[in-house]
Amino acid sequence: MDMSLRLRITLQAGAVTLVCLLGLAWAASQGLGLLLTNARDTEMGIVLDAAASDVIAGRTPVAPDGLEVRVLDTAGAVVVDENDGDADAPGTDPDLTPEQVRTLKAGIPTTTGGAQPVRWHGTVVTAPDGSQRLVVAGTSLVGQRAAELSGARWLLVTALAGAAVAGVAIWFAVGSALRPVARMRQSVRRLAPGTRVEVPDATARELRALADDFNVLLDRADATTERLRRFTGDAAHELRSPVTSIRLQSEVAVANPDPEISQEVHEDVLADAVRLSALLDGLLALARSDAGELPPSDDVDLVGEARAAVTRARAALGAEPSVQLTVNAMASEAWASAAHTEIELVLDNLLRNASRYTRTRIVVSVLAGQSSVRVLVDDDGAGVPREHRAKIFDRFYRVADDRSRTSGGAGLGLALVAALVGRRGGRVTVGDSPEGGARFTAIWPRAH
CATH class of the missing domain: 3.30.450 (Beta-Lactamase)
Known part of the structure; x- marks a missing residue:
């Protein structure tokens, strides 16, 4: 009941x-x-x-x-x-x-x-x-x-009567104590979007604490709702561009069944499809991170992973790359506590981001400390202005709004990097590089 x-x-x-x-x-x-x-x-x-x-x-x-x-x-x-x-x-x-x-x-x-x-x-x-x-x-x-029996009966009757009186008193006392809570509950139900619960006077410390907790919860809910609204809008905007491009290219191919034009259309559609697939993969990875899906942790050698990531980046740049990629490691091994797939995603996204803006050189350094392991990715590009460094790990954020989608990406790579490293207890920072461009630093807890 x-x-x-x-x-x-x-x-x-x-x-x-x-x-x-x-x-x-x-x-x-x-x-x-x-x-x-x-x-x-x-x-x-x-x-x-x-x-x-x-x-x-x-x-x-x-x-x-x-x-x-x-x-x-x-x-x-x-x-x-x-x-x-x-x-x-x-x-x-x-x-x-x-x-x-x-x-x-x-x-x-x-x-x-x-x-x-x-x-x-x-x-x-x-x-x-x-x-x-x-x-x-x-x-x-x-x-x-x-006399003893009579006294015992009267004491029993007195105890029952006293318990009944106490029950009635407790009923009204609890009702009086809970009345402000009921008023607060009703006010919460009638709250308009963006408003907060009125905090009672200073004499009711428990109610003040409850009202403050309600307001903190409402702040979090509003912030979550705003992030979800912004994320949904940005995701829809980013998805609309490749989908629209694919549709237009397909309409051109249908209207002009020329083999030469059809080949160009197929190449453009393939590029848009690859871009759309990468965008969806990023959104899916971020959604899993937000849902708290955490793969089992393992001991991962960051030196070996950095070299493997540089090899993949060189292959992506082509047979004769114009950018030099090197790995500097203070030790032959540096073990971090994370998942292997997470390390790959983080390093690939950092190198992909550096490849977009560097001019001639990218240096990947691995440093092992007593409690943490760091991976530094330096480039000699234009760097990240200070006013953008606090937001560069936000989703769909771009330093320059006029940057092309092809060169600038969808704005999910660095957000995914921050989410993957952060859920393992690490962090990602951006600063100035000795090479003249930007330095991105990913820090993981050291494996024990």
């Missing part, structure tokens, strides 16, 4: 209160009997002292109403006053066992059983004739037992 928070808190707090009150009622009922017994013991102690004084003085003790006083010999038998013909004065045999007599002679109270239990106190005194007498005072416990 789906219960509200208010009801759950009330039920739980009410149950705890009821258990506590019942425990207190039980403890109080146990203490009530002891309290009544102690009161009776105190009263009988006073009566017993007076009776003992009478026996010592040779007088017959007189019992107050509700109490009994007996004079016994040390064996527990009733002693009859010889000067008093009425044998009923000292009373009837209190029916004490030898063990109880010894207990009373030791000054310890005892209780006789039966349908009408009696509690006895006793003390040993010396009569005027020199004989030892056991003076005992007793009181019936029948009324006390009834």
Whole structure:
């Protein structure tokens, strides 16, 4: 059953209160009997002292109403006053066992059983004739037992009533405490795009913290929505260009079924298709990165990967490349913690980016530190202006808007590099190169 928070808190707090009150009622009922017994013991102690004084003085003790006083010999038998013909004065045999007599002679109270239990106190005194007498005072416990039961019932009723009152109080207290939260929830539902939750006054620290957390969450949601909107728009714009080109080229081929024109059209369509495929691959890789799909990490030798990437770049430049590519490594091996496919994508994109803007030379350096491994890609091109360095790793961002799609790419390569390196705990930076152009640095955690 789906219960509200208010009801759950009330039920739980009410149950705890009821258990506590019942425990207190039980403890109080146990203490009530002891309290009544102690009161009776105190009263009988006073009566017993007076009776003992009478026996010592040779007088017959007189019992107050509700109490009994007996004079016994040390064996527990009733002693009859010889000067008093009425044998009923000292009373009837209190029916004490030898063990109880010894207990009373030791000054310890005892209780006789039966349908009408009696509690006895006793003390040993010396009569005027020199004989030892056991003076005992007793009181019936029948009324006390009834009082204990009655008190226990009232304590139980009081505990139940107290738990009910506490439950009602908790219900209203929780409702009062949650009322600002309910108002905040309603205000969140009515929020217009771009607005934020009103922060309560400074006295409600928890509510202020909750409102601040709501606003932080809304900021993140708005930022995510804005990135998704911008990414979707840019992706649609980038996809439209090769698709439109392919369509126009196909229309030309259909309208002019000339073999020479058809060959040119096929070459152009192939180039656009390759460009479109690369764009889709980049979008797919970024989407997987955003979704948190992280391949298992492995130990990858960056020196070997850098040399392999340079070999692939040379092959892409042609048989007689105009750009010189070299690899500088301080050691024969430099192991990083990443996935092999990620390293390939990062190095290929960095070299492809450098190849677009360099003039004559690209240098790939691998440096191994105590906790990280770095790959530096330097070129001798125009470099990256400082005002663009903070955004150059954004998706679809280009340093020059008028750059051609063929030379400038789609603006996804560096964004993919930053995403792949960043999800392994590394980072990518851009700065000035000693070669005169740009230096891109990719840093991975070192494999252990």
